[in-house]
Amino acid sequence: LQLGSQLRRAVGKGELCLYYQPIVELRTGRVAAYEALARWQHPERGLVLPGEFIQLAEESGIILKIGEWTLREACRWSTFIGAGSHDGGGLQIAVNLSARQFNDPQLPRMVARALKETGLPPQLLELEITESTAMQQTDLTLGTLKRLKALGVSIAIDDFGTGYSSLSYLRRFPVDKVKIDRSFVAELPSDRDQGAIVSAIVALAHALQIRVVAEGVETERQRDFLKSCGCDFIQGHLVGHPADADSAAEDYV
Numbered sequence: 001l002q003l004g005s006q007l008r009r010a011v012g013k014g015e016l017c018l019y020y021q022p023i024v025e026l027r028t029g030r031v032a033a034y035e036a037l038a039r040w041q042h043p044e045r046g047l048v049l050p051g052e053f054i055q056l057a058e059e060s061g062i063i064l065k066i067g068e069w070t071l072r073e074a075c076r077w078s079t080f081i082g083a084g085s086h087d088g089g090g091l092q093i094a095v096n097l098s099a100r101q102f103n104d105p106q107l108p109r110m111v112a113r114a115l116k117e118t119g120l121p122p123q124l125l126e127l128e129i130t131e132s133t134a135m136q137q138t139d140l141t142l143g144t145l146k147r148l149k150a151l152g153v154s155i156a157i158d159d160f161g162t163g164y165s166s167l168s169y170l171r172r173f174p175v176d177k178v179k180i181d182r183s184f185v186a187e188l189p190s191d192r193d194q195g196a197i198v199s200a201i202v203a204l205a206h207a208l209q210i211r212v213v214a215e216g217v218e219t220e221r222q223r224d225f226l227k228s229c230g231c232d233f234i235q236g237h238l239v240g241h242p243a244d245a246d247s248a249a250e251d252y253v
């Protein structure tokens, strides 16, 4: 209860911040994107992780306010760092959307506004929705995804494999990437069943022209296995921890 009312004020008090974690292309080893991850700098508790407050924000509805702030802030950071990026082409920035945000009819308008105000080219923004969010009301999902795609942004399905992995929606929805949940990566490569699942996901996604990110990659052996399956990108402690805006920008440039 206390956290809830503190969270309500946290945005206005500037206590929220974003950490950024690199997503590395396996073929080239270069940083292809960053994912923005919310953190709450609580005056007494210290750094609070999203696992402790996103659900709370979702239930109380403050997530809409937090989500709008997050999107804008991430676009601004990306514009800033893109200006100094290696090829001048800018980096992609991935932003998580909660179910409530995704189902908000104002979302496409809000995204369009954030892009316009920060000057971020739409193709550099990727929106991540979880598989369970996507599967809540599939007709609504399809409509929203089409409106978002019309803005020029790309779409990733987060935590892939943990919800109702319906294979038919991958074909129906305009999806650019799937992010294999880290629970499938953790036991690689020793667990042969997990290995079979991961390589099947990669093959399926590629057959549908969808690119694949593996989450939670912590060891070289996991990376090598993923590379041998043809996985496109990896994210995880092996290639970079989430870091605050300044440190992440410094690491990149």
Ligand code: C2E
Pocket: 021, 036, 037, 038, 049, 050, 051, 054, 067, 070, 096, 097, 098, 128, 158, 159, 182, 215, 216, 217, 218, 235, 236, 237, 238, 242
């Ligand atoms: P996610 O989008 O799947 O993000 C990946 C999570 O895995 C992050 O946790 C990241 O710190 C963690 N991670 C990255 N590499 C590794 C690794 O090698 N090993 C392990 N064990 N973990 C790794 P984090 O930052 O605590 O975020 C948790 C979840 O909270 C995110 O999962 C996302 O669903 C949600 N979240 C974070 N920021 C936001 C936000 O701004 N809005 C919304 N709606 N949700 C957010």
Ligand code: MG
Pocket: 035, 096, 128, 158
């Ligand atoms: Mg994510």
Ligand code: MG
Pocket: 158, 159, 160, 179, 181, 182, 215
């Ligand atoms: Mg995930």
